[in-house]
Amino acid sequence: MNKTPRTKMPEQDPIKRSSNFLEVALGYGIEEAKKEALRCIDCKNPKCVMACPVSVKIPEFIKHILNDDMDGAFDKIYEDNILPSICGRVCPQESQCEGACILGIKGEPVSIGALERFVGDYGMKENKADTTVKTNKEGKVAVVGSGPAGLANAASLRRKGYQVTVFEALHEYGGVLTYGIPEFRLPKDIVKNEIKNLQEMGVEFIKNAIVGKSVTIDQLKEDGYQAIFVGSGAGLPSSLGIPGENYNGVYFANEFLTRVNLMRSNVFPNSATPIKTGNKVAVIGGGNVAMDAARTAKRIGAKEVMIIYRRDQASLPARLEEIHHAIDEGIEMNLLYNPVEIFGENYEVTSIKCERMELGDKDSSGRRRPMPTGEYKTFDVDSVIVSIGQKPNPILKQSTKDLNTHDWGGIITDQTHKTSIEGVFAGGDAVTGAATVILAMGAGKDAAESMDEYLKNQ
Amino acid sequence: MYKIVDKKVLNKDIDYMKIEAPLVARNAKPGHFIILRVDDEGERIPLTIASHDDKHVDIIYQKMGYSTKLLGEKEIGDTVSDFVGPLGKAAHIKKRNHVVGVAGGVGAAPLYPQLKAYKDSGSKVTLILGARNKDFLIMKEDYEAFVDEVIYTTDDGSFGQKGLVTEPLEQLLSSDESIDQVIAIGPVIMMKFATQVALKYDKNIDVSLNPIMIDGTGMCGNCRVNIAGKTYFACIDGPDFEGQDVDFDGLMKRQSYYKDEEHQCYLRLEHE
Numbered sequence: 152m153n154k155t156p157r158t159k160m161p162e163q164d165p166i167k168r169s170s171n172f173l174e175v176a177l178g179y180g181i182e183e184a185k186k187e188a189l190r191c192i193d194c195k196n197p198k199c200v201m202a203c204p205v206s207v208k209i210p211e212f213i214k215h216i217l218n219d220d221m222d223g224a225f226d227k228i229y230e231d232n233i234l235p236s237i238c239g240r241v242c243p244q245e246s247q248c249e250g251a252c253i254l255g256i257k258g259e260p261v262s263i264g265a266l267e268r269f270v271g272d273y274g275m276k277e278n279k280a281d282t283t284v285k286t287n288k289e290g291k292v293a294v295v296g297s298g299p300a301g302l303a304n305a306a307s308l309r310r311k312g313y314q315v316t317v318f319e320a321l322h323e324y325g326g327v328l329t330y331g332i333p334e335f336r337l338p339k340d341i342v343k344n345e346i347k348n349l350q351e352m353g354v355e356f357i358k359n360a361i362v363g364k365s366v367t368i369d370q371l372k373e374d375g376y377q378a379i380f381v382g383s384g385a386g387l388p389s390s391l392g393i394p395g396e397n398y399n400g401v402y403f404a405n406e407f408l409t410r411v412n413l414m415r416s417n418v419f420p421n422s423a424t425p426i427k428t429g430n431k432v433a434v435i436g437g438g439n440v441a442m443d444a445a446r447t448a449k450r451i452g453a454k455e456v457m458i459i460y461r462r463d464q465a466s467l468p469a470r471l472e473e474i475h476h477a478i479d480e481g482i483e484m485n486l487l488y489n490p491v492e493i494f495g496e497n498y499e500v501t502s503i504k505c506e507r508m509e510l511g512d513k514d515s516s517g518r519r520r521p522m523p524t525g526e527y528k529t530f531d532v533d534s535v536i537v538s539i540g541q542k543p544n545p546i547l548k549q550s551t552k553d554l555n556t557h558d559w560g561g562i563i564t565d566q567t568h569k570t571s572i573e574g575v576f577a578g579g580d581a582v583t584g585a586a587t588v589i590l591a592m593g594a595g596k597d598a599a600e601s602m603d604e605y606l607k608n609q
Numbered sequence: 610m611y612k613i614v615d616k617k618v619l620n621k622d623i624d625y626m627k628i629e630a631p632l633v634a635r636n637a638k639p640g641h642f643i644i645l646r647v648d649d650e651g652e653r654i655p656l657t658i659a660s661h662d663d664k665h666v667d668i669i670y671q672k673m674g675y676s677t678k679l680l681g682e683k684e685i686g687d688t689v690s691d692f693v694g695p696l697g698k699a700a701h702i703k704k705r706n707h708v709v710g711v712a713g714g715v716g717a718a719p720l721y722p723q724l725k726a727y728k729d730s731g732s733k734v735t736l737i738l739g740a741r742n743k744d745f746l747i748m749k750e751d752y753e754a755f756v757d758e759v760i761y762t763t764d765d766g767s768f769g770q771k772g773l774v775t776e777p778l779e780q781l782l783s784s785d786e787s788i789d790q791v792i793a794i795g796p797v798i799m800m801k802f803a804t805q806v807a808l809k810y811d812k813n814i815d816v817s818l819n820p821i822m823i824d825g826t827g828m829c830g831n832c833r834v835n836i837a838g839k840t841y842f843a844c845i846d847g848p849d850f851e852g853q854d855v856d857f858d859g860l861m862k863r864q865s866y867y868k869d870e871e872h873q874c875y876l877r878l879e880h881e
Contacts, residue, residue, distance in 0.1 A: 320826050322646060322653075322691040330828075357632075359693035361826060365632040386828035390840060397835050397859060399866040406829035414652070414823065423652040423676060424823075425870035498862035545845060546826055 157259045158187040165479040169449045172334045172417060175476055176240070184269040188216040191261045194253055199263060202251035204593030205303075207231045209248060209263055212270060225274035228267060229281060233306040233348070234299065234592065236275050236341045239268025241332060241439075242589045243470050275344050282351040288312035290606045293376035295362040295547065298326020300382030300579025300591035302345065305354045307599030308380075313606065315353075316376070318360040320546075323413060326384050327580075328588070330413040331405070333443050335450070336473070339412075363547040368554070368575060377609055378574050378602045381562060382595055385580035386544035391435065391537055395493030400429065400500035404436070404444040404538035417451050429533020430454040433503050435490055436538035437467040440585075442474065444536045445482045457483040457530070459490060461508050461521040488528065489521060493535055504529045541585040559584065568598035569605075576602055610688035611645075614665060619747045623671050623715055624681050625659075630666045633694040637661045639722035640700030640817075640849050643668065644825045646691040647679045654680075655822045655844075657719030658695060666694070669718035669747070675874035696825045697848045700815070702726040707733040707787040710756075711774050711803050713795025714740050717748045719817055720794040728755050733787070736760070737777050739795075743768035775802045782810040789813065793852065797861045804852030814852040818843045820863055835859050 161177040162168075168175050179187065191213045199209045207228055215224035228235045244250070244264035252260030274280060290313045294301045297319040309315045323329050325342040350356060360366065362383070371379055388403035390396055407426070410416040414424035432453045434445040437460035448456045458477070460467060463486050467474055478484065488505035495501055507526040510519035543560040555563045555571035561584055562577040564570050570577050578594030580586055615627035633643055642657045643666060654676045659667045672681040683689065700723050710724040717738055728734045734755070739762040740746045746761060746768060753759060760777045761769025770777060774795075782788060791814040793803035800816040807814035820832040820843050827845040834843050837854035841847065 320693070321824060322693070330824075359691050360632055361693065361696070364636065364695055365693070366635065370635070386824075386826060388828075388830045390830075397833055397840060397863070399863060403830035406823060406831045409823055409829050415650070419870065420874050422650045423874055425867045425874075427867075427870070498859065544827055549845070 154258060155190055157190070157262050158183050158265075160262070160265050165481070168335065169446070169480040172450055174338055175335050176472070178272060179265055179269045184216055184266060187262050187266055188213045190254065192253065198251035198253065199248040199261075202247045204247065204589045205231050205596055207248075207267070213261070213266060216266065216270065221270065221273045222279060224270045225279045226281065228270055229274065232592070233280075233303060234345050234588075235267050235271030237271075237299075237328060237337060237345065238589055238592070239264050239266075239271050240337050241470075241587075243587055245471050247589070275341065280348040282348055284309060284312060284353055286312040288606075290314065290378070290609070291316070291376045292602065292606075293318060293362075293371045293379045294382065295380065296320070296326055296382040296384055296579075296581075297324040297346070297356065298328060298382060298384050298579065298591065299588045300384070300581070300595040301326065301380065302349060303592035303595030304380045304382060304578065304599050304602075305595075306349055306352065307596050308602060309349070309352050309354050311599070311603050314355075316355040316357060318362050318366070319356065319358045320361040321413065322358055324356055324358065326382075330409045331440065331443070333408065333412055333447050335446065336443065361546060363550040368547070368551050368572065372574065378576065378606055380595065380598055380602065381547060381570070381575065381577035381581055382579045382591065383544050383547055383581045385541035385585040387542045387560065388537070389540040389542060391490055391539065393490055393492055395495055395500070396537070398493060398495035398500045399498055400495070400534040401493060402534065402536045404434070404440045404536050405541065407444050407536050408440070408447060411447050411451065426451060427534075428453040431532045432456045432534050432536065433459050433530055433532045434536045434538055435459050436540070437462070437469060438538065438540070439469045439473055440541075441536075441538035442469045442477045442482075444538050446477055446480055448534075448536065449480055449482065453534075455483065456481075457485050459485045459488050459503070459505060459530070461487065461489040462518065463487060463510060466518050485530070487521065489523070491527070494529075500532060500535055502529050502531045503535055541580070543581045543584060547581075567601035567604075568594065569601065574605065610690065611692040612688050613683055613685055616683075616685050619669070620744045622673070622745065623669060623747055625667065625669050626680075626683075627665050627667050628689065628692055629664055630692045630694075631664045633658075633666050633692060634661045634664055637666060637695040638699035639702060639726045640697060641695035642697050642719075642825075642848060643692060643694035644696060644822065645680070645689050645693075647676055647683070648690050651679070651690060652676045653691075653823055653825070655696070655819065655825060657817070657848075659718045659721055666692075669715060671715040674871055693825070696844060698846070700726070700849050702730055704730040705732040705790040707735065707785065708790045708792065709735045709737065709778065709781055709788055711737045711778055711791065711793040711795070711799075712739070713774055713799040714745060715747070716795030716799070716817075717746075717752070720792060721748060721751060723792055724752070725755060727790075732790075733757050735781065735788075737762065737774045737781075739763065739774035739799075741765070773802070774799060775806050778803060779806050779809075782806060782812060791815070797857050797864065800852065801857035804855065804857070808853060815849050816852040816855060817848050818850060818855070818860060819848065820860055821867070
């Protein structure tokens, strides 16, 4: 077994970075990448590939790195994953490829994410993405949403030769990659570059177009789109349902992050959209979005930022790297607290009262259930950012009566991503509720196969 | 980019613009709104659709903040960066006996398509239109072309009755039993008091809420409003709601959260 420790990725100093929006993790250089690539033992039955939602041929691309063939490494990844620079940065590798790596049983798994990022960035810098389309087929496809599910679906179908148009509701493309994930974790130039590749491939993008409002599903069909993929994401924030949630200073993480990421309120007044947090910020929740919001609050000037989460540290759903980064940057962890009321004066937040929790028996998710203790603590805060999850966006459902959805809003699909409407497929967070970038991409890619079958039979 | 094909200055504070936006026009209905960004660093600002044809959407806006002032500097032939819609739920228009529309200031613009739709449905319609003074009464001719009755009010008495719109509203509701629907659109404070009057006479009243918004698609939750203790998103659940049980005071507080920042931006514009 390989006992060499993982090659650490250089990072920006925590104190310096907590006041800037530059990327935190700096990426491998070529020597570091090759050193890490050496650790891969090239399993005969690579478990990492099976654990990857888009089945990137991991040992193969790593072998190309070792052979100094970066072009080959990039092409190998790009066959299965059109967004390597993005996935290398935001995938929860510890629960996917790296979680399945054999080396992880007795030691540390190969840093697959860091290697993917290295190769992806090389390809981006050298403009290696293969944007040629070998065949052109009859068949117009509409893709709803330019987030990870939509982009993966559009790329797959375009490569098969179809005419693909992506409809985006916002004024910039990328969905959650653009409005949700902060610059310091995913530089927006990377997202823009990936979109540019798809445009070069011949995918048409239309912004400020809300399917369900600007144009309905029926109208898309009238306009000649023979198949439609819905990747409209989980754009509907869940609320705590406690008193005081509408006070000024209480944000949903979506609003808070959108103000900074999409509207650039961190450079206000050079950008016209303002934001303010005051000195003390409480972020409710323990996922990636909560970590993003907490670290963003720090960067726009909040002095004290705390995470309030109802379970323990081991249960935090965020990527490990994000939790470590947040702690390094001075984000305080108030674990095992559950908010019960937000207090305010003159309609502005002043404090948040939380109940102390303890962990009970395991619940249906396999995690130990937080149980109330009857003990309370009140934290003085100037703002509260609610980050306890998102549900699928309701707009399309509201205008499309025949589209069957679950009570909680998720679009109902069969195993081939077909919805209740002929010719309409769906995938990503719109179907599953808030999950990960890579699962959404996987769904977009799989749905493209079903759509290809469907279109062939038209 | 979206082209400005017509523009009229209605008074010193209020402009009319016709924007080429076929994707918004296609499904636009009374009650819908749009969100626009003037330029690439612009805010997303919601404005009600005043009217539309196949390709164009008309907006009427008051130059009260930084972004609307910036928009006011654009002329025919110029473009705005972004223009998206139609957003919100279309108004539920059905035939009534007698509808009273109450508009304050620039509220005349969003009220227009709704009151017109009521008229087209066969309802009798009365308009109460109020403003600071006679220069700020807009769309008079547009309304006079179809309403059955019209009452004007101005704060200074320079046109019509002197006083607030709630006074003639109360006179009408107390004397005319045929009235079975009121719609009030204008400043929140006006909608609040119009609602109190309507409820006093046990009449249905609809109001159009205008909280701060960003995406306008239910994604951010900035526009939440409290109605009977329940939270709604004005962008997807509204913007029209029954006035009863709307927490108008909370809405006014939420609207003013960025007042100081707005001022900073405004100063920058003056400086430039």
